[in-house]
Amino acid sequence: MEDKKLELVDFAVTARKYKTLLTIKYATRKPYKAPDPKEIKSYIPGTIIDIKVKPGAKVKEGQILLILEAMKMMNKVLMPFDGKIKNIHVSKGEKIPKNHLMIELE
Template sequence: MESKEEYKILNINLTNYRTRLSSKFENRKPFVPADPCLVKSFIPGTVVDVLVKEGDEMKQGDVVIILDAMKMQNRLKTHVDGRVKRINVKSGDKVTKGAVLLEMERVAGPEAEESEES
């Protein structure tokens, strides 16, 4: 009549704990880090303007797209230095939250080439 509970090991900050895990916890989606080469919409809205074209060289923090959402114009910026690989939207497009608007590819800068030669 005794029910044997199954304990699992849970590691938090390099410390192991024996505990029972809920089914919700065990069935959760694993964390996937964001790709810094993708510019995504963080809110549903309408693309007002695309300020770049494919092949343009960009620096981290450059504004690439203006997105109109909730009566505000949001400036979407790049997260990495690189070249615009693909633009998935045009002015007037309606986008959902999390939609990939633009893809970047990292390029080696002059400082990377200098360090390789040394």
């Protein structure tokens, strides 16, 4: 972990100005990145049981893309909108962490 210089930060509450020190955890937090609707990521860690689509396939909204086993439950990952599969980044039997990119859409 690299050393970060702590600095006072100004903020105002009902027209009064205050200064505070930010914690190291807050100062080094990962910045927010808006989710990309063309990327399907895992919402829970688990194992890929089956992949129902191939790259280049045209799929309809609600169609099953793959099955992810997590916590002894089979979770169907569905297509969020009509589109085309660009790339598949997982394989059958692979164990994946949370927020792992599984499928890219065109």
